[in-house]
Amino acid sequence: MRQHASYWAFVVHRVSGIALALFLPLHFWTLASALSGSLAWTEAPLVKLGEWLIVVALAAHLGGGLRVLALEFLPWRGWQKSLAAGAAALALGVGLALALAL
């Protein structure tokens, strides 16, 4: 089972979801408090790495979520592996685009 693409799609979806849930209060707090001051701290390499990871987690969770919605609401279950690959491609694409923009 652990070699199946769907298993890894499930694990990535879940772990990225937990990471996003933990990140959100921090994100909201920063938005409300730090915008009045300097954002120079966002230039630190570790912050940039964290930023990049959380955006990739967001893209991966979006891809994984679209996969779940497609599985549950559309009648094409034979495409499971393609959906998992599509979710991975979306996360990779966003990750590369952000790495180029950062």
Added chain:
Amino acid sequence: MSYRTQAALWLAQRASAAVLALCVAVHLFTIIYAVRGGLSAAEILERTRGNVGWFAFYSLFVLAVVIHVPIGLRSVCMEWLRWRGRSRDLVLLAFAALLAWAGMRAVLAIYI
């Protein structure tokens, strides 16, 4: 928990996911656009301050998050922590309240 409540949570999770799919797509484009040349508070606020469109968008985004995150964590608590019952649901309700308060505080901070 009754089947009716479980079905309602399932539906709320999918409906909020559909809203979030659109919000997150917009958010990802905005992030990649906004970080070019470094993040600046002035640049963010210039885009959002007094803009009713962004205010409505981020308010909807927060509302969908407040619904989606606790229901998702509920499955994680159940399946990975074996945590069930009233204590779990009370903690998740408190987390939903925290997200709603902190989220709207952030939305107002970039609007006003």
